[in-house]
Every structure is written in structure tokens, then in C-alpha cells.
Amino acid sequence: MNHSLDRETSRLNPALVWLVVVGIALVGLMAMSNTLLVDLTSSAPASVAQASLAPGTEGLLRQTAGHLSKLLGGASIGGFPGFEPPGDDDKYRRKIEERSYTAEEVNYWVKEINNFLGQIVKKNPGLSLEEILQRQGLSQVETRELVEALQGTHNTAKVLSEYGVNPETVKILESLLKTLRVPLWSY
Structure with missing residues (x-):
């Protein structure tokens, strides 16, 4: 009886193997589709703050904040670090710290x-x-700070x-x- 059971098992084995392989493949496909769905939904912008900006925008914002900082005595603006004049240029450092710059310097910085x-x-x-700064991840306080610095710069230049x-x-x-x-x- 063992011989007949072995023969029956050997005839079923290819069918069982095929079913197991197909089952594993289906389970794998389902897992991959769930992973893909999770990846797609997690990378989709859930809010304005998570939406992406054009490449290079962060550097441009940093440069803008740096020039605004010059007009505000080197203060940090909108979460970006303040302007630090070169350590070996005491005259320039005093000019920034004391805000004793000329209209021509203001003109140059505003042009930048x-x-x-x-x-x-x-x-x-x-x-x-505001949308750009939110997408950059700035808080409401940092956004307001940068906007107010721009408004103040406009008035100063005017x-x-x-x-x-x-x-x-x-x-x-x-x-x-x-x-x-x-x-x-x-x-």
C-alpha cells in the first residue's frame, strides 16, 4: 500500500507544486501591490508643507534671507542663519552690526x-x-519673519x-x- 500511496503522491506532486508556486506568486504580487500603494500614498503630498519645490529654490531662499540679514544687522531671518561677515574684515562687520551702510549698498543688496x-x-x-515658504517647511512665525523683512526692505529702499x-x-x-x-x- 505504501507503493501505491507513493505513486499517487508522485502524480500529485507536480500539480501541488504548481499550485504552491502560483499561490506564492499571487501572495507576492498582492504584497508588492500593497507596498506600492503605500509608497504612492505616502509620497503624495498630504499637505502644502509636504509638496515639493522646484530644484534650487531652497538655495535662493537662503540667499534672499542672507541679504535681508545684512539689512537687519546680521540677524537670523525666517529660520535661515544670519549673515556673518568675513572674520578678518572688521570694518564690514561693524558696518553690518551697526547698520551703517550707504544707500548704494542698500541698492546693491536689493538688486541681489x-x-x-x-x-x-x-x-x-x-x-x-507664503506657499513656497510653507513647502520649504518654515513655521508660521518664520514665514511671517521673512515676509516682514521683505516688507521692511521694500520700505527702506523706497x-x-x-x-x-x-x-x-x-x-x-x-x-x-x-x-x-x-x-x-x-x-
Whole structure:
């Protein structure tokens, strides 16, 4: 009887093997599809803060904050580190710390800010500055800090347009801020 059982088992083995292989394959496919579904849903933006920005935007924001920092005595802006003049340039360090810069220097820094903001606008069309900063991961406080620094810079440049800041530089900054939906201060 053992011989007949062995013969029956040997005839069933290929069928069982085929069923087991197909079953394992199906279980594997189901697991892969579940993993893929989890990966897709976890990488999909669940909120504005998780949505991605165009490549290079973070560096442009960092550069903008660095130039704003120069106008604010080297203070940190929006979570970005403050501007540190070269350690071997005491005159420049004092100029930044004491905010004793000329209108021509303000003009230059604002032109640089305009350049960075212009690139940010081109890389992230249709987004407001607030949306960009949220996507960058800045908190509401950091976002407000950077926006207020831009508004203050606009006002400073506008006032200094009578003393050496090019009025065209101020107009470009105004235009970029409007494009980024940053309200301008009005007095």
C-alpha cells in the first residue's frame, strides 16, 4: 500500500507544486501591490508643507534671507542663519552690526534680492511666497519673519530712493512682491 500511496503522491506532486508556486506568486504580487500603494500614498503630498519645490529654490531662499540679514544687522531671518561677515574684515562687520551702510549698498543688496526673488518666481510659477515658504517647511512665525523683512526692505529702499537707491530697483522689488502676493506696507 505504501507503493501505491507513493505513486499517487508522485502524480500529485507536480500539480501541488504548481499550485504552491502560483499561490506564492499571487501572495507576492498582492504584497508588492500593497507596498506600492503605500509608497504612492505616502509620497503624495498630504499637505502644502509636504509638496515639493522646484530644484534650487531652497538655495535662493537662503540667499534672499542672507541679504535681508545684512539689512537687519546680521540677524537670523525666517529660520535661515544670519549673515556673518568675513572674520578678518572688521570694518564690514561693524558696518553690518551697526547698520551703517550707504544707500548704494542698500541698492546693491536689493538688486541681489530682486535677482533671487525673480528666480524663485520663475521656478515656482503661480505660488505665493507664503506657499513656497510653507513647502520649504518654515513655521508660521518664520514665514511671517521673512515676509516682514521683505516688507521692511521694500520700505527702506523706497525711502532711500531719494539718497542713492535706484527707483527702478524699488519698482522691480514691488513688482516681485506683488507677484508673490506679499502685501506692501503703506504709511
